[in-house]
């Protein structure tokens with residue numbers, strides 16, 4: 001039996017702040033209060049002067065993903081371990097079937113890969129094609145505890161689903177009581193812009209952002225939200241990166257459309273398109289989609305966060321080393337898209353959010369874990385500190401400074417998009433499933449300790 005008590009910290013949830021102890025037994029929070037009496041032999045963590053948060057959920061990651069002719073560099077073991085170092089105790093990965101592959105077959109592949117996870121996980125199921133078979137299998141997927149389905153409006157000729165597919169998938173999701181998640185970029189327009197640039201000899205990584213301007217994201221975001229409105233079901237825009245898309249979300253919410261949600265990445269909240277000016281192919285390290293945006297967009301996203309128009313944050317953690325990025329040395333459209341950030345989000349969101357006076361401590365918790373746990377059906381098992389919830393807890397030292405660098409991070413990738421950044425506030429202890437898995441830089445993760453967490457349904461927040 002594992003027993004841990006966290007003494008005398010400031011316990012902060014999406015609603016409250018109170019000083020006290022949290023007692024965990026066998027992976028579950030059993031008691032919360034002042035000066036709790038606990039059984040002899042209980043491991044004690046002194047959290048005096050520190051903050052106690054529910055463990056983070058990263059609702060958007062890709063571990064060991066076969067993509068663009070290679071595989072993302074972090075697998076379920078190294079990726080979830082890096083997450084733990086950054087206060088993330090649960091992830092939702094994306095199970096992505098290949099063209100014409102059965103959803104259930106893809107699920108088997110993901111179940112195999114995820115066995116080595118050190119922290120708990122779930123998946124969104126991607127709908128990359130549509131047929132009667134897919135329609136049927138979506139029901140089985142939902143019964144398995146996966147009520148969220150991902151749609152790519154970009155990556156023409158690979159993962160992209162057309163409007164016919166979107167509409168039919170949305171109808172099925174409505175029947176199942178699930179939610180659609182959307183990568184919103186107009187894939188046809190992007191494809192044409194890419195061809196034009198390449199033909200003109202504009203083949204360097206700096207043209208990546210030029211080939212997918214904010215307008216294509218704004219258009220696709222609006223289209224997905226409007227199709228969801230016609231069908232009458234909830235929709236969640238992943239990695240929303242720009243004002244053009246935010247405007248579509250705000251318009252929908254203000255006209256009274258229910259269940260319209262937006263996730264922004266810490267990546268897009270903090271970086272702009274000046275990263276693409278880096279010389280010597282270094283810009284390739286920042287090639288992800290949507291790309292980093294012109295100045296002004298990160299501020300607009302922060303305004304959306306402050307106003308509650310953006311409900312969640314994630315990272316789209318999908319790292320590729322420079323040797324992999326080199327596949328697109330002579331053609332930016334062949335650079336594997338993706339960056340690492342699972343380890344970085346907590347400290348950066350705290351520092352740039354709460355530390356800079358943009359959001360409250362409670363909003364921080366909502367954006368780091370609670371809201372996504374609610375929307376995707378993990379709450380209250382995860383996303384809060386409450387009796388009966390999983391014992392996933394971060395003890396956070398608000399005075400500790402973290403410096404970001406590829407030299408020191410645990411992500412298995414040779415670049416950090418936040419290289420040289422500093423943030424005040426970092427985890428001192430991380431408890432996952434009732435066990436102390438991180439203490440002051442000492443990672444004690446166990447391969448295979450993570451569990452698949454079935455999700456019953458979704459919650460409209």
Ligand SMILES: [Zn+2]
Nearest residue numbers: 060061062316
């Ligand atoms: Zn993604």
